[in-house]
Amino acid sequence: MSAITRDEVAHLARLSRLALTDAELGHYAAQLDVIIGAVARVAEVATDDIPPSSHALPLTNVYRPDEARMSLTPEQALAAAPAVENDRFRVPRILGEEA
Amino acid sequence: MSLTRNTAAELGALIASGEVSAVEVTQAHLDRIAEVDPQVHAFLHVAAESALEQARSIDARRAAGEELGPLAGVPIAHKDVFTTKDMPTTAGSKILEGYRPPYDATVTARLREAGLVIIGKTNLDEFAMGSSTENSAYGPTHNPWDLDRIPGGSSGGSSAAVASYQAPLSTGTDTGGSIRQPAAVTGIVGMKPTYGGSSRYGVIAFASSLDTPGPFARNVLDAALLHEAFSGHDVMDTTSIHAEVPPVVEAARRADVSGLRVGVVKEFAGEGYQPGVLARFREAVDLLESLGAKVVEVSCPSFTYALPAYYLIAPSECSSNLARFDGMRYGLRVGDDGTHSAEEVMALTRAAGFGPEVKRRIMLGTYALSSGYYDAYYGSAQKVRTLISRDFEAAFHQVDVLVSPTTPTTAFPIGERADDPMAMYLADLCTIPANLAGNAAISVPCGLAEEDGLPVGLQIMAPVLGDERCYRVGAALEKAFEDRWGGPLLKEAPSL
């Protein structure tokens, strides 16, 4: 597996919304390189004929009935918000539309 | 003798019979916390007032003639990863400093229903990511056996609280060993139930397909009582199993292993294992044999791939689970000065609010899920997961339980592995397979390592929903060891 570069770490940091300093980028690049090198071993045994498991146990079909339940009050919902305006969560300006 | 030395079962009986009051028991533990926690730092929040209030209501209920459960009035230390509506819930992270959730986790609610008295919230590695509790944003917890050493992690506050008699019981969550490893290195009992046997609702998620709440106690029966008190099906957690809680208390009382087939996992020995740990482990296996168990060696070849698979699956899930901590709806917000966009404020908040291990795992998981890398990393890790389940399945055709050391080494000094993530990750080498396959597994004390005099844990792994086997074997071993040692292992701990 290829070594992980500083640029790749910068890309990962952008994707995961982490504002990292230059020093951190270098630091994490070195560490992630070691870790990824070590964990890449999984590919040795992961042959095509083995089905992947996303869950610990093979359970299926657990749903809830379509019934309305009590919601939080707006006061409870907004209690921990860093900023509130008109019973809404106030957030900094959004750069653009997504999805 | 101080009430802090009693077992939970004893305290429950004393309170139920009226010999002591819940308030007395709670106060004794609050006093103990005041005395030793400045050195141990097991607690992030001590809820003295609400604990005493809860104790008073238990006493009142008893006085009114109400029949109380076996743990009513018994104090418990609660890992700060479970939401509690009357106490802060931080997950050991700066990003949630002072956060008060508007709801109780299912486990929290069940503790309250059972009459347990929550005396405080315990320290942990930030978002339960770590094996030493050094990754807490609020400073490390110290091992009561040696204050310069780690108490294990991520549930290190909970293990240290119980090992230092600040509480007879505590809760933990186990994602890769976060209950069993701290229990092992502090000389107490820690159980990871079958995945889905205990509810994750209100557990601040680290890795959803692995996280499992479980109990800590100083003996096997207490752990079983607590296990029974908060486990079982929960409609709020889709992955919780719709089945009866296995008969764990009965098994802990039964405590016999005659005729039981015990498999020693061949792969968990050799290089990287401390000689004193292996010696104590072999001694424990011999003891099981002398108690009538049939011991065989079992090979689980894929277990050697469990660690790398875990360090792909857990970070992948956490990279997504922790996305919600963005400073928009709750918690820390950094950089909202009118010059930064929401996107920038999120990145500044997360950079300031998360510690290095959390950032490392988020980026590792982001990498593993990225297009172009998914198949080689996350996809392969999921296949290893299948192989591990198959190894367990094959093993449990031959034996009733599997055993191994809980950790390759005893508690290491604080700071020793802080800059070496890979070395830190090795602490979970033996505990991870049970998480990946969802099996039940327990750690029970099996003596002190020759070279450093620190506790060693024995891990007992059972099939899915075979939790009672862990307790049965653990209790039998505990009884035999205590006969040999003349009391519990913790008696050997230096007094604080």
Place this chain on the structure above:
Amino acid sequence: MTTTNTVMPYDEALERFEPVIGLETHVELGTTSKMFCGCPTTFGAPPNTHVCPVCLALPGALPVANDKAIESTIRIGLALNCTIAEWCRFARKNYFYPDMPKNYQISQYDEPLCTNGYLDVEVDGRTVRVEIERVHLEEDTGKSTHVGGATGRIQGADYSIVDYNRAGIPLVEIVTKPVEGTDRLAPEVAKAYVTELREVMRTLGVSDVRMEEGSLRCDVNVSLMPRGSTVWGTRTETKNVNSLRSVERAVHGEIERQAAILADGGRIVQETRHFHEDTGATTPGRSKEEAQDYRYFPEPDLLPIAPTPEWVEELRSELPELPTVRRRRLQAEWGVSDLDMTAMHNADAVALVEATVLAGVPAADARKWWMGELARRANESGTSLAVLPITPEQIARVVQLVASGALNDKLARQVLEGVLAGEGSPDEVVEARGLRIVSDEGELSSIIDKVLSANADAADKVRSGKIAAVGALVGGVMKASRGKADAGRARELILEKLGVSE
């Protein structure tokens, strides 16, 4: 933003290029509670009153899937002739956005619940089969309001405020395969598809499909290839298309825009464009510095969906009669031509005509009123038939009055006018406006006498055997009675008075 859109006139564009279209439609299901929590879904509630730990993504909260939403999605899949997956999973779509509390959307990725179906639509008298690629289930986001800046739009805003009531409402995404060979009918096919889809949803009762409230939203993909080519061009995706008419306009406009660029030797940028209802124009979305990487992976908090074949068959057997089948049945029952049926369908009149027939009106009459007088009125006021303030039962009453001879067609039109103007029921309008046919022989007789004396010439002609001249006299009677006379009876009486027999 500088976007000068040069366009090529539609006819010319179609001469040179062939369009390929595709549609992605999001339908909010009309469940009682949200997709993964018990919060109510009622539209228009005060902000942040329908939120809980789950849909606000509070630490520790977990989703639990709504069984009705799963069932509705399967029913939609069956109605669209899809294969229902025997086993599939939810997946997390990871991206950060303030209106999405978890910063991932629970959706489906490579394992949708329904695949490979089709929906037949009728355009211009021919049937076009639109193939369905997939139908999957996901959750809606919250709603941001942008504060500050000149336009109230996102660009230039100082900050935003977010209401999460809508976050977590079940959303079904229906994606077509690329539709080829529609030629110049592409805009109409797109519109007909969404219209038909909406009708299917209504028939199934799974959604109120109100485009104006956002419970049905449409993204339109368009690409062009030069005539004679078989290689598809680069496509654009136009979002925010929120009315049936806009679907048609968006395709039309995008064909004209792309044709101009291609004819000029330019290249189409694969991008997301936003449709503006006011101008009908599209503008490009924010260009992303890097391609989105959603890092989809199976949702570990939710278990796989594995509908049993028995359950699927049960749902299939309980499906209501679907719109195309129903239209074919009604067409046969009513005995109308393909063209007339299509016209009724396009005017959204089928259900109204059917209700009117059920109220006792002959099919021909019901169709005549809805597609004639009422369609004209709707057209004049720029609304649709369904919102006209008149009911099929009221139409039935008017038809009944005509049949009994109490009204003639002219008077009936005046009654309808009165009902539409809010003057009350047909009977009340007849009463208030005094619209009943004059059938009183005495009154009619005196009107005739006046008309005869005022038109002595015409009366003489009739007397002398030129019976055709009686038409002018009848006309005079109708005029004098302001249309209320029974024309047939008037004719008889005039001939009688003039001593002429036919």
